[in-house]
Amino acid sequence: MSREFDDDDGPVTFKRSSVSKSIQSHSEVRKSTSHSNDGRSYRKSSDVPSSNGHNSSSQNGKLVLSTKASAVESSVGISKASTSMVYVRSPRGTSKFASFENKKESLLEKKIPVHVKEETNSSKHLKEESREDSEDEVDNMPLSVRMKMNNINGKKATPIVPKKSSENSDDDIPLSSRLSIPKAQKGQQYGSSASVKQERPSTLSVKRPLDSVKQERPSTLSVKRPLDKSDSLHFTGKKSKLSDPAQSINAKQISVKSEVKVEEEDDNDDVPLSRRMNKLPTSVDQSSSLKKVTNVTKVNKGATPSFKKKAANFKKSGTKSEQFKSTKLPPGSGDGQKKWTTLVHNGIIFPPPYKPHGIKILYKGKPVTLTPDQEEVATLYAVMRDTDYMQKQKFKENFWTDWRKMLGKNHVIQNLEDCDFTPIYDWYQIEKEKKKQISSKEKKALREEKLKQEEKYMWAIVDGVKEKVGNFRAEPPGLFRGRGEHPKMGKVKRRITPNDVVINIGKDAPIPECPIPGESWKEIRHDNTVTWLAYWNDPINPKLFKYIFLGASSSWKGQSDREKYEKARMLKNYIGNIRAAYTKDFVSKDITKQQIAVATYFIDKLALRAGNDKDDDEADTVGCCTLKVENVTAEGNNKLKFDFLGKDSIRYENTVEVVLPVYNAILKFQKDKRPGDELFDQLDTSILNNHLKELMPNLTAKVFRTFNASFTLDDMLNKETKDGEDVAANILVYQNANKQVAIICNHQRSVSKSHSGQITKLSEKIDELKAVLKELKIDLDRARKGKPPLKGSDGKNKRNLSPEAIEKKIDQTEAKIEKMQRDMMTKEDLKTVALGTSRINYLDPRITVAWCKRHEVPIEKIFSKTLLEKFAWALDVDPDFRF
DNA sequence: GTGGAGACTTGTTAGGACTCCG
DNA sequence: CGGAGTCCTAACAAGTCTCCAC
Known part of the structure; x- marks a missing residue:
């Protein structure tokens, strides 16, 4: 089986023999949870019980993605927009949001021409993409997967240039040719001998069978629908209308009519977007692959909150490349680009003054x-x-x-x-x-009271659009709770007062009233190149700032989220060449180059973080560039053992088989160094990232993490989801894929206090049921012989049941036991794995949404209400979307 | 090229809200 | 209805990455 095959080379990033929180003696905060990823940990989706085992029976069939387009009329904002749009798969296989049909008919009609156009484009694009995918998949896969494949497909080296779709088949070529390794030899490089084998039980590993990688997505292609069809509609309401000019916000600034607003929005919105797009490589404009990306982006654009606007843009904007070029601006973020024209908000609130209790x-x-x-x-x-x-x-x-x-x-x-x-x-x-x-x-009343007081701080109006503010409270005084062995833990974090706070607001907007009488803001700024509404210096480390930003559901955040994922997707087109390049450099004479190559390999293969330098007054943690000699141990057989404290002092422990040149390079880097010395002494994140930027525009280390995570999700979902399964089974598939990603990214959580108790309880219940089962079997035996059942364990007489009835009971009990056992295993399995972090930050929501649409899983089963708001920009993705 | 400021993303956790079950 | 367990979110710590001055 390909699976077995994989094992060898599989890069599979993550078979972690044991992932555990920092267990070091000193950091007792994190419990040492070696979460054993032994066989149990990875099971096929079908084996993995859902922890909560819901079965949503409610949605057989059509009701899937629901996102009621009520947003449009919501006066209060997104929060009100109920997300329950009905997604219907039409006979043709096209889909639509039912709500559109009702509410937006006229709009829809207007759009049709556009859509048709788009459809053509997009289907073409999709076709191209799919072809590309099937041919180039190798390159696209996360290293782990890919490495296996290298064994099989030798390719010619090519310069690092995104592949054009037409050249797809050549794509792979570059890599190998650069290596100038014949196919067969190539295999050697990555092949069994040099393969990236991991020592963990294979079950744990996230395997990506070769062929599955190649697997095409047949039906999906045919099921095209205009890409942005619904987009414009159903999100119009995403941004709440100002009609609910809560509070003191200057209502004047807010455009009152939604129509007008939309227009306005269009104008404003576009600017930033297009600018942002400029950040994407322009150099690659011509390459079809790039076009592809652009195209996608464009299409997606339609999905952004203000769809109408976007759709209009499309019409206007002509070809992708045109659009692309048209918006040339310097890359970068936070980079002096104008982010807004008008900005209105009410500042922040402060905790009430301290009330002495007088206890001595x-x-x-x-x-x-x-x-x-x-x-x-x-x-x-x-x-x-x-x-x-x-x-x-x-x-x-x-x-x-x-x-x-x-x-x-x-x-x-x-x-x-x-x-x-x-x-x-x-x-x-x-x-x-x-x-x-x-x-x-009373609690409710109190809550409402509080809400009332805070309501006015909860919203900001950006270019006429009401948006949720993320955190509008000054942090209360406290004792600093640094993680791990933070040198500053326990320090008193003093109270923040208005005098500490810098406010950023539109020039014409009223300056927020200072909520504490007699005090005033530290400063008022009108900086439209940034997105923060306020900040103060962190009292614990005055060099740092604490910002007030808009909430996750805001279009600022949504846009940058989308860009992040587009960038990660773009990496797919470059990854082959990037790998070829660094593979070549594994043996470079230039030590810096060699270190860059090995570091990049780790980042690609293991999804390590970049590892910025840290000050002495921070916890002593490391990332890739800051790995110390003692964090990596060569264990023979090309195996490297990683053991270090990463972000948040979470322990990363993993033993991986690497290719021989890497293994040798590590030995070389370690030579003549002592514990405490940096493994990559010639490197830091800026050197690394500068190098990455030469390989792909705007590429940085963290993009690999996003790429690896999203790719894995997409890949696993498509491999493991079976047709015709019920929702519950599909959700298990999802959870399992999500879990693999969490393992790759080393997202851990501490074991809950009640965990062991819960397990005990469960197993007791299982034992009970087993006893019942035993009794039933005896009864069955007797019933068949015409004898009455024995007395129950409680001494009472039991009803005389027919053998058939008893058999039925036995089946039920067995099923119950099985379910409980699965639940228990899942619980144990996930006790140290945090699924949320990747869902929020690493998994392109479009993968999830599209998968939900394809398999008729209600999106609400996967995304909570706030996540739905956060991912509003992704909800109308085409069901055929693949990462 | 280095270091620091600045801005924004990612990460874990505590605790409240919600759900389920008896 | 109440308690246990689960789910969610807010809070805030800790990363990444860019820019800019020297």
Whole structure:
């Protein structure tokens, strides 16, 4: 089977023998959860029980993607737009959003011509793409997969230029030719001997069978529908209308009529978009592959929140390349480009002033009176008694240093050890309890009250469009909870006041009223090249800023999200050449080149982060460029063992088989170095990224992670989803794919406190059921012989059932047991794997949406309400979309 | 090319809301 | 209805990457 085959070379990034949170002795915060990815961890989708095992029976058939286009009339904003559009697959295989049909008919009609056009284009494009895909897939796959394939397909080297679709078949060529390795030899390079084998149980690995990679997507192609058909419609309402000019926001600025607004929007919106597009490589304009990308982008554009506008643009914009060229601007982000024309908001809110409780702590057994300020900080500390931080010396030390400053040198309290915070702790527990006791009615009332007060801060109006603000609260005072062994943990994070806060707002917008009487904002700015609404300097590290941005559902975020995924998709077209290039450099005489090559290989193969340099006053964590000698161990047989603390001090532990030149290079880099020295001493992220940019416009290290994650999802979904399965089974497939991505990206979570208890409970229940089963079997036996059932374990008499009835019961019980066992395994399996992070940040939502459409899975089963809002830009993707 | 400022994305977790089950 | 378990989200920490001055 191809699977077996794969095993050898499979790059499969991730067979992690054990992924565990940083277990180092010192960081007890993270529980050492070696999540064993032993056989259990990876099972075929069908074997993987869903943790919550829902079956949504509700949607057989048509009701799938629902996104009610009610957004249009929503006056309050996206949040109101109910996402329940009905996605219907028409007989032809085309699909449409039913809601459009009703509500938007006229619009739709108008659009038709455009659509037709688009359709033609897009179908062409799709065809091209599919051909390309099938032919070039090798190149596109994440390294892991790909490496396997190299064994098989030798290719000629070509310069690093995106492949044109017409040249697709040559695509692969470049790689090999650069290597000037004949096919057969190539195999050697990546082949069994040099393959990227991983030592983990094969079950764990994310395998991508070669042939599956090549597999085409037959039916999908035929099921075309105008790409942006629904787009324009169903999202018109994404941005809430201003009609609900909440609060003090200057209603004048807001265009009142939706029509007008749309127009306005168009204008404004386009600018940034097109500009952004410029960021994409212009150099490659001509290449068809690039065109492809552009095209896609363009099409997608239609899917952005303001569809009408986009659609209009399309009409106007002519050819893709035209459009592309037309918008030339310097690349980069946050880069001096105009992001908005008008910006209105109400600033931010601050936590209420501290209310002293008057509870005294004990010092050497005696109550001590504290000033409100001192008491506030003491309370912050007291309340953390049950956290792991209390075991950390550094935490206490830092706290004491800061608190002591507040107490003053001559204070009665002279050391922390003699302080007993129990009275405050107890008081706090009681307060918590009281809070719990509040009736749900009262709670609701309180919530509503709060909401009312905050409503005006929740929205900003950007170029006439009402958008949700992400976080509009100043952070309250607290003790700094750095992760891992952060040198600053425990420091007092002082209260932020308006004097700390810089506001960014439109020139003509009213300056937000300072919510604290007698104080004023630190500064008012009118910088339309940035998207933040406010910031203050982080009191813990004044070099850093804390920003207030728009929420994830805003079009700013949505656009950059889309760009991110488009860039990752573009990498597909370059990846073959990139791999060829770095493979060649594995043996470069130029040590910098060689290090770049090996680092890129790790990033591609293992989805490592770039690894920026860090200051001493941060936790000691590393990424690819900052790996230390001791983080990688050569274990023989071309195996490298990685073990280091990455972002958030999460431990990355993985043993991988690499190609021989890489293995040798690592030995060379380690030579004559001591622990603590950098493995890639000639490298840093800027050198690496500068190099990557030579290979693909705007390419940076993190793009590989996005690419790897999204590609894997797309690939697994398409391989593992079976036709005709019910929704529950499909969801399992999705969860499993999601899980593999999480493993690749090393997204971990701590095991919940109640985990082991839950497992115990489950297995007890299973045992019970097994006992029942046993009894039933005996009864069946007796029933067949015409005897009455034995008394139950409770001593009661049981009903006399027919053998058939008993058989039925047995079947039911067996099914129940099976389900519970699967649930239990899934639970165990996922106890340390966090699926959410990749869903939010790494998986192109269009993959998910398109898959849901194809397999009639309601999108709500996969995306929560907020994710649906965040991914509004992706919801009307064509069902045929492939990453 | 280096280092720092600045802006934006990615990541984990705590705790509240919601759901399920008896 | 209440408690346990699950799901979601807000909060905020910690990354990445760009730009710019020297």
